[in-house]
Amino acid sequence: MEYDHTSDLHQDFLNLLENSEDFNVKFEIGKEPNIKEFEAHSLILSTRSTYFQKIFSKYWNWNEEKEVPVFKKPNISPLTFEILLKYIYTGTLSVDDEASFADIIVAADEFELQTLVQQLEKHLIQNESAWQLPKDFIKICQHKQFPNLGKYALDLACRNPKLIFESKNFLQMEQDILIQLLKCDDLELKEFEIWEHLIRWGIANTNSTTIDDDLTKWTPMDFNNLENILHNCIPHIRFFHMSPNDYAKVRGQFKSILPSGLDAEVIQYFLNLNANPSFNVLKPRVSDYPFDSKIVNAKDAALISTKPILSKASSKDGAIMWSKRKGPCFSKDLCIYDGSSSESSYNNLFDFSELLDNPNDYDVKFKVGKMPNVKEFEAHSIILRARSNNFLKALSNHSTKRKDIIIFRKPNISPLVFEILLRYIYTGVLSIKNDSINLVDIIIAAEDLGLLRVCQQLEPFLLLNETAWNSPKDFLKICKHNGFPDLVKYSLESICKDPQIIFESREFLRMEESTLIQLLKCDDLKLEEVEIWKYLVKWGIANIDPILNKNLKGWSSMDFINLEKTLRNCIPHIRFYQMLPDDYMRIKAQFKNIIPNSLDNEIIQYFLNPNSSQSFKGLPLRTSSYSFDSNIIHTKDAALIASWVDGKQENPYPILCGISRGPCFGLKDLCISNVPSREGTSHGSIVDLLENPNGFNVKVKVGDVPNVKEFRAHSIILCARTNNFYKAFSAHSARYEDGVITFMKPSISPLVFEIILKYIYTGLLTVDNNTSLVDIIIAADDFGLPKLFQQLETHLLHSASAWNFPKDLLTIRQHDRFPNLSEFALKSGPTVIVIKVRNSGECIGGYNPLEWFSVDTDDERSHLLSPSFSLYSTTNSFIFSLTNRAIPILSRVSSEHEAIFCSNSKGPCFGLKDLCVTHSHKDIVGTSRQYSYEKKIINSETFEIEEYEVFQIFDKRSNS
CATH class of the missing domain: 3.30.710.10 (Potassium Channel Kv1.1; Chain A)
Incomplete structure (x- = not known):
């Protein structure tokens, strides 16, 4: 957070x-x-x-x-x-x-x-x-x-x-x-x-x-000084490009300062334009030639006149033609009909396929493929440079030459794929007619050759067409290329959905370590953790000695040492704590020598006491390992709904949990604090002052014995950021020792103070799940940080998952300075309803942050507006549709005074008509008409409900 x-x-x-x-x-x-x-x-x-x-x-x-x-x-x-x-x-x-x-x-x-x-x-x-x-x-x-x-x-x-x-x-x-x-x-x-x-x-x-x-009064010395x-x-x-009349004025006044011989040559040039002056005749300035054209400017005209034409005439016969019907023609390559350029001729101008098929004057050779399938291709550097930045760079500093022919070797590309891409370079057309050609090989080769347009066209096609993949080989190839992050993500997701296509293939044993680690990091990998371990050991053995005896009793100590070295970078990504204790003990008995002692001790301690604090528990539970108890939605849906509950618009929260807690969604229940880097933040370096407090003049001793910690700081920053520190310094309510001011804060924990101090120095608040937001807001109030207090109060009032029950309840009720939070601490009852529509299978639902049927009309704090109709007011409720999970619909309440409606005859209703559940004599029926919420979530106004589920939103999954 x-x-x-x-x-x-x-x-x-x-x-x-x-x-x-x-x-x-x-x-x-x-x-x-x-x-x-x-x-x-x-x-x-x-x-x-x-x-x-x-x-x-x-x-x-x-x-x-x-x-x-x-x-x-x-x-x-x-x-x-x-x-x-x-x-x-x-x-x-x-x-x-x-x-x-x-x-x-x-x-x-x-x-x-x-x-x-x-x-x-x-x-x-x-x-x-x-x-x-x-x-x-x-x-x-x-x-x-x-x-x-x-x-x-x-x-x-x-x-x-x-x-x-x-x-x-x-x-x-x-x-x-x-x-x-x-x-x-x-x-x-x-x-x-x-x-x-x-x-x-x-x-x-x-x-x-x-x-x-x-000038008539100038002395020779004056002209000499000017010269x-x-x-x-x-x-x-550029005297040669003046008009004769203008130059006559120049020489009439300043002939004496012109270089020797220049005057005579300029005059000779004006008299005979074919004269060849010995002086360097600079080219005319562009502005000297007013060019009358709506299509090209003077620079274009200069380019046409001074640069070689791209397509030279190959035959002098019929090179230039003219007719009343056609107008000017350059053979058949470029003709003008009725004042318009021929489109087909334009294509011919840039189609160099004939040049490729008959490569006269080639100056580049490619040796492509591996033995015995090696083939040579001939090409032209000018074409390659123009079509690819990679070739532009390579040809500018090439070092491999043989008789002026530049030789490139591409053993990583097959001749068939290279031929397709070389023809694309020359023609602009990517033609793949052979079904045996692999699109993944083409896109990887295109990236290697710097053909970005090919990559841009093939990438969406591969993402949308699963049949275009030759799995598992293609998945593993893509995972090795960082240039295709979307394809890598797609490949990993495909493997996670059906892991056997990789783990049971021959390619698995030849997989690179980096690709294997990518897979082990995936939270969605649909394999039991003990199965993942077995595959990992199989991979490790294949990569040290494929003929090694599978019976571990015959292994030498060196065999285990080699296996440990091979698996050293992979083991940290195995989630041992998700295994059953019996499974782990069997692994330990067989492979104790390759599991780090510190990790083994932590796992054993965790099995003995699941609530113990262990570093490896930072790894999230694999989604497939937790059976989410729902017939309608799965864990990712729950994560998305949880993010909506906390006010997010789109992205779901990650799903994190331990065996003793189950899955957690939302801000405070996350087990990992992810603080994104802030590029361009002007005070990113100010935090260095805090971490390396040179020149400090303040000490703050925080916490109570035995948990006391000392922090160092700078008075100019503390005073600039909080009025309470400024007042404390002014009132001398601190101890001075050797010019250093010392404050005592026994009521604040070191962890909370460290968070507050970093906030003072950086403006950023970073909180992990071990820290109570209630403790932080109390400290923020103590130090005089009103903006932080307001935002934390708003967050605590709108996110029950941010509370650490029951500790935070008791803490907040002991402080009479927080009436809003004290009131909130007494409330409970938020729920999510999920509905599956009969026949269509549509998935819709709603979130009620209040209690259903709460009719305490004597309580001034009640959200109940009308006791006769059970009408409730809230700004935080919403309804949703997960029918199209790629584009879910979130519809928040637009008329807060009609947010929730209840009656014994109708059942729960979001808004007056937006989403209601009623019981007929046979079925459960739903109705939906947009009225009190932002968007419509289902097209049918009346529908049968196949089943529905109600989930209570707890403040925290575990009180332990």
């Missing part, structure tokens, strides 16, 4: 930042006159950033004084630093319109906040409106550690050049950034305009205040 209170945690740490009474670090941020001072806590900063961890460690190694250190950051603006400081404390980035994302990402990179850097980079690339041009463009281009962002910034500048070139920032731009812009083919400015902007930039960077705007400034930029100006 887990509650997520991280939003509260964020707010608490924001308050800590904004009211930093215990700060021990100062920062001076910005340049004059815009300097601002910030106060912070080194503990928080070091926990969240390795950068701060390093600078603080270095500072305190060299400075033993207890003065507050001041760190200066003139390169970061106060606004940017404030945003990042709040992010460090809260995990939330809040940016207003004034802040620059470029400034933030550069500063975040300096502070080594890599998760934030990755998120900001993605945001800037996907949101053009997030850029402040030209400032952000210049900022990003100055920092080489963002190559993708730098590329995007250049593209953005090329599409919006005037925002860059006509800004004040342009004149202060560094030369290398300007050269990056000049190199861009996509710069959407005429070349003469680029030249004019370059001259402006050059004049502004000559560091001369005497240069006149009138020196522009020396590295001029080679990137």
